[in-house]
Amino acid sequence: MNVVLSSGCVGPDIKYHLCYGLLLKHLKSSAIHWLHPDLTVAELTQRYEQQHLEAEWRYDLRIRYIPSDFKEKFKDDRTTMLYFYLQVRSDYMQQYASKVSDGMALQLGxxxxxxxxxDMNPNGLEKKSNFELLESDTVVKSLIASRLCALWQPKQLRRLIQQTFQGYSNLKQDECMSRFFTTLAQCYCYTQESFACQLVVSFAFFPTFxxxxxxxxxxxxxxxxxSCKAESDGRALLTVHIEEALxxxxxxxxxxENMADLIDGYCxxxxxxxxSLIIRPNRAELPDIPKQ
Known part of the structure; x- marks a missing residue:
């Protein structure tokens, strides 16, 4: 992953490389694996790629570890800010665009x-040629939910888009991204992940109510x-050592392992x-360097 980030193919001057993670997805199932930076090519092949055909796997570079004040910090790293924006926008279009309110769909679009x-002026969408250009834009179509086309007549929808656009016409690119994040956060928590799990060891600070x-x-x-440990019933045990074991x-x-990688990434x-703070007891150790 570091080779990809340093190559410049993602963009120049990446400062927050620790925010990035590599996701391995199996295209014919729901299996996903976050690949830890310490994972070797041999381990990757043995643990994952041998399970299925190579063509069935997809690697995604994603921003997974997000600072709480990312909008402020990413101002110094435009590449990471844009990459995260495009990632959140893509996730929204694939998973949430059909679920938000009509007003929010208009705002985000x-x-x-x-x-x-x-460079479009505040009244730019009043030109027929400009609006026809938007109608052919697949991203805009996805952001402005298709159900709006069924609810409104074309002229009414055009007027709604023109009026909403004018409210943002003075914003710069960075301001648009910041407003997009703020607006979307009202219905979609794109900075958090959730996992199905069950507490199995009492924890002193865990409430009983x-x-x-x-x-x-x-x-x-x-x-x-x-640390992670496989159980005989197919489940697994994740242990995070704080003052005591959780x-x-x-x-x-x-x-x-995906949960462990997330915690380790934020650390x-x-x-x-x-x-890394992850303990791998079964991992083969590298031989000592020969002494001269």
Missing amino acids: CLEIRRFYK PLLQPICLATPSQVRSI SVNTPSLAVA RLESNAES
């Missing part, structure tokens, strides 16, 4: 129009080590270090 067509909101059990700086059962080893990001 017009923000993308303003961002992409940055039902929770309506997530609770923070520890910060990355408190994590000492992380262990959860997961449906599979893959889920436990690396906060400490600004490449070293």
Whole structure:
């Protein structure tokens, strides 16, 4: 992954390389594996690629470890800001575009129009040729949910888009992306991941009453080590060592490893270090360097 980031093919001057992760997806199933930076090519081949044909796997470079103030920090890293924006926009179009309100669909669509067509004046969409150009844009079509076309007559929909666009006509590209993030956050938490798991070991700070909101059990700086272990029933045990061991059962080893990678990634990001906290007891150790 570091070779890809340093090659310039993603973009220039990447400062937040610790935010990136490599995702391996099996195209014919729902199997996904986040590949840890320490994973060797031999381990990758043995553990994953041999299970299926090579053509059935897809590698995705994604921003997975996100600073809490990413909009401010990414101002110094335009490549990462744009890459994250395009990632969030793509996820939204594939998973959430059909679920948001009509008003939000219009807002998000017009923000993308303003961002992409940055030189268009406030009344630019009143020109028929400009609007016809938008109608052929597949991204804009996906962002402005297709159901709007069924609810409104073409002239009414055009007027709605023109009016909404004018409200964003003075925004710069970075401001459009920031507003897009803020607007989308009202219905889609793109900075968090959730996993099915079950607490199996008592934890001193874990409440016994039902929770309506997530609770923070520890910060990355408190994590000492992380380990995963496969169980005989196909499930797995993920253990995060803080002041004491916090262990959860997961449906599979893959889920436990994906959770471990997420926690480890945030620990690396906060400490600004490449070293990993994941313990791999079965991993073969490299031989000692011969002495002269």
